[in-house]
Amino acid sequence: VNFDWVGPGYFEALRLPLVKGRGFVEGDNADAAPVAVVNEAFARRYWPGREAVGRTLTYNGRQLSVVGVARDAKYSSLNEVLQPFLYLPLAQDWRSNITLLVRTTGDAAALSPAIREAVRSIDPLLPMPDVTTMDVATSVVLLPQRVAAGVTGAMGLLGLVLAAIGLYGVVTYSVNQRTREIGVRMALGANRQNVLALVIKDGMRLVAIGAAIGMLISFGATRAMAQFLFGVSPVDPLVFAAIPLGLALVALIASYLPARRAAGVDPGVVLRGE
Numbered sequence: 001v002n003f004d005w006v007g008p009g010y011f012e013a014l015r016l017p018l019v020k021g022r023g024f025v026e027g028d029n030a031d032a033a034p035v036a037v038v039n040e041a042f043a044r045r046y047w048p049g050r051e052a053v054g055r056t057l058t059y060n061g062r063q064l065s066v067v068g069v070a071r072d073a074k075y076s077s078l079n080e081v082l083q084p085f086l087y088l089p090l091a092q093d094w095r096s097n098i099t100l101l102v103r104t105t106g107d108a109a110a111l112s113p114a115i116r117e118a119v120r121s122i123d124p125l126l127p128m129p130d131v132t133t134m135d136v137a138t139s140v141v142l143l144p145q146r147v148a149a150g151v152t153g154a155m156g157l158l159g160l161v162l163a164a165i166g167l168y169g170v171v172t173y174s175v176n177q178r179t180r181e182i183g184v185r186m187a188l189g190a191n192r193q194n195v196l197a198l199v200i201k202d203g204m205r206l207v208a209i210g211a212a213i214g215m216l217i218s219f220g221a222t223r224a225m226a227q228f229l230f231g232v233s234p235v236d237p238l239v240f241a242a243i244p245l246g247l248a249l250v251a252l253i254a255s256y257l258p259a260r261r262a263a264g265v266d267p268g269v270v271l272r273g274e
Contacts, residue, residue: 001042002075003059003086005095010087011037011070013101021053021068028089035089036064040072042084059086060093078145100129108133160246163210164254171203172258182262195263196256203255204248211244218243 010016011023019040028035036057043052055066072082090098104111112131119126175182182195190198222234 001084001086003088005088005090005093005098007090010101013103015103016073017071018068019071020051021066023068023070024087024089024091026091029091032092034062034064034092035067037068037070037087038066039070039085039087041082042086043069045084057086059088064088077141108135160250163247164250167203167206167251168254168257170206171199171255172261174202175199175258175262179262192263196259199259199262200252200255203259204251207247207251211247215240215244 006024008024008026008028011018018037021037023037024035036059038052038057046052046057047055052066052069056063057066058064070085070087073085074080075083075085100115102111102115115131116128119129182190182198185198186195219235219240225234
């Protein structure tokens with residue numbers, strides 16, 4: 001079981017909610033009864049279907065009483081399988097190699113001088129700590145996901161460009177095949193707006209069918225990608241709404257150009273076969 005020593009305020013600083021019981025308090029010191037906090041995976045594995053708070057476990061020859069259950073988290077990488085984790089109070093088993101976590105409402109990087117000054121005020125002989133933000137500290141861990149996101153994003157953009165080119169080609173070919181039909185329509189009273197609407201509607205129909213099929217496939221594909229996603233749901237409504245709107249905009253542009261050309265057809269020339 002993975003474990004770490006933490007102090008009061010740790011769960012609040014990381015916004016790691018406690019689903020049951022409590023976190024560590026100032027009273028959980030060397031003179032108090034040994035306590036521990038476990039995560040949900042720990043509780044599911046060792047006390048399935050039972051209440052974890054109030055139970056005891058043995059660590060390093062000591063009996064620890066579980067006082068809280070914390071929400072599951074990622075400890076090494078985003079795609080790791082959820083593992084049991086044990087939190088121990090730092091004041092009951094002191095370690096000198098600790099990391100101080102500070103939460104601020106402003107710019108985290110701007111807090112560095114204040115933290116160093118606080119350390120200096122405690123003891124001027126203490127070495128100045130290396131101060132970094134959580135974003136910087138986790139950047140190496142998130143690098144594979146960011147590279148993968150960049151590559152897939154570039155591939156998606158390339159696919160969108162190819163789709164727009166393909167749609168433009170298909171609509172243009174269709175217009176060329178229907179030039180005589182369009183000339184007849186205009187000779188019978190269809191105006192420029194009618195022809196524009198006719199051609200754009202045909203192009204948009206193709207995109208609507210393709211988008212519907214693609215959305216169904218992507219709905220299933222994102223389920224398989226759930227473990228690689230961070231900060232977004234596999235079926236995020238904003239993403240699934242933006243995709244068809246973006247495709248519709250691209251399709252509108254790709255259809256408009258050949259539609260404008262079709263609307264400029266001279267029906268007399270077309271009907272004479274010139």
